[in-house]
Amino acid sequence: MEVEVKVRLPDSTSHQKLSTLLSPFHTKTLLQENVFFDGSDSQLSSNLAVLRLRFITTTATATAPNHCVLSLKAQPVISQGISRAQELEEPMDPTLGRACIAEPWRLLSVTDSAIVERVKQEFGVSGLVCLGGFRNVRSVYDWQGLKIEVDETNFDFGTCYEVECETGDPERDKKVIERFLEDNGIGFEYSQVSKFAVFWSGKLPLMETLKRHLPVSGQEGLHELRKFAIRFEEKIYTAATSQSDYLRKISLKMLTVETKCQNPRGNALP
Ligand code: MN
Ligand code: MN
Ligand code: MN
Numbered sequence: 495m496e497v498e499v500k501v502r503l504p505d506s507t508s509h510q511k512l513s514t515l516l517s518p519f520h521t522k523t524l525l526q527e528n529v530f531f532d533g534s535d536s537q538l539s540s541n542l543a544v545l546r547l548r549f550i551t552t553t554a555t556a557t558a559p560n561h562c563v564l565s566l567k568a569q570p571v572i573s574q575g576i577s578r579a580q581e582l583e584e585p586m587d588p589t590l591g592r593a594c595i596a597e598p599w600r601l602l603s604v605t606d607s608a609i610v611e612r613v614k615q616e617f618g619v620s621g622l623v624c625l626g627g628f629r630n631v632r633s634v635y636d637w638q639g640l641k642i643e644v645d646e647t648n649f650d651f652g653t654c655y656e657v658e659c660e661t662g663d664p665e666r667d668k669k670v671i672e673r674f675l676e677d678n679g680i681g682f683e684y685s686q687v688s689k690f691a692v693f694w695s696g697k698l699p700l701m702e703t704l705k706r707h708l709p710v711s712g713q714e715g716l717h718e719l720r721k722f723a724i725r726f727e728e729k730i731y732t733a734a735t736s737q738s739d740y741l742r743k744i745s746l747k748m749l750t751v752e753t754k755c756q757n758p759r760g761n762a763l764p
Contacts, residue, residue: 496581496660499668500572500685501675502736503655508680512644512657515678519635519642525551526630529595530690534621538613543568544690545613546627547591547601562591564601566609575672575684576664582609598622628693640667647689652731654692656685686738 503509527549532538538545544567551560564586570579584607594601601622604610613619628649635642643658657675661667675682730747734740 496567496577496579497662497664498577499575499657499659499661499664499671500577501575501657501671501682502685503657504681504683504735506646506653506655508682509644509646509655511678512675512680513633516633516635516637516642516644519637520633521636522634523553524632524634525553526632527627528630528689529627530625530693531598531601531622532625533613533617533619534623537617537619539694541568541617542570543617544570544688545609545622546690547586547594549588549591560588562586562588564591564607564609566612570688572685572687575668577685577688582612584609595624598624625694628689630689638670640670642671645689647692649693649731651727654689656689657682683736686736687741692740 503512529547529549531545531547544565546565546567548563548565549560550563562585563583565581565583568580570577572578586604590600590604594604599622602610602614602619628647630648631646633644635644640659640661643660645654645656645658647654647656657671659667659671672682726747727744730743731740734743
């Protein structure tokens with residue numbers, strides 16, 4: 495079981511301020527590239543399971559080869575700034591990892607992997623699709639006996655700042671972290687959803703809704719539609735005051751698109 499305290503910082507100013515305060519306790523900075531997979535029939539996402547390949551470069555040793563971790567998270571629950579999930583992690587050869595992105599079936603043919611076995615047996619997956627992903631810069635601090643991770647995550651539609659801390663005593667450590675942020679005038683709120691959920695909600699629904707209702711032809715048309723969807727989501731993301739507010743606004747917007755498209759006199763583009 496992975497248990498983490500997870501709080502969201504409102505903006506880059508808060509992120510900068512926290513990074514400066516924690517700088518004496520800095521141990522390393524990791525560049526993480528996260529790529530997600532689902533079963534061809536959405537067997538993982540429909541069961542709230544997340545299959546991820548993470549490529550990690552440690553900035554201090556950037557010349558060393560990246561390492562790569564395969565992980566499966568299941569039954570995630572986030573509540574009041576504390577996230578709990580079943581987690582399996584396995585190291586993977588980075589070259590093989592890259593090959594699995596290009597040809598996801600390769601991942602299922604990896605032998606001696608408990609994760610791959612579980613994906614096949616428990617979730618009934620026989621084909622995989624790659625969902626894409628996002629990059630994250632993670633600064634790690636050893637502060638007051640806690641391993642504090644400060645994340646700057648770049649989605650297509652915006653940047654998100656988050657503080658995470660894996661802990662055996664989340665209630666106590668959440669208070670310690672909150673107190674530190676409050677004492678230093680750094681605003682925060684509890685993360686409502688995982689970074690994967692933000693990525694997923696920002697990436698697909700609007701695009702899919704638009705595709706259903708706006709006739710586009712060929713790659714060029716799709717490209718234009720995607721640019722539109724990204725601009726659009728960026729606007730909503732910037733205006734949103736939190737992740738839940740973002741999710742609410744984007745759902746409303748999709749409803750608007752659906753309604754307008756059902757009304758022949760309505761304007762198709764919101
Ligand atoms: Mn973990
Ligand atoms: Mn995490
Ligand atoms: Mn973690």
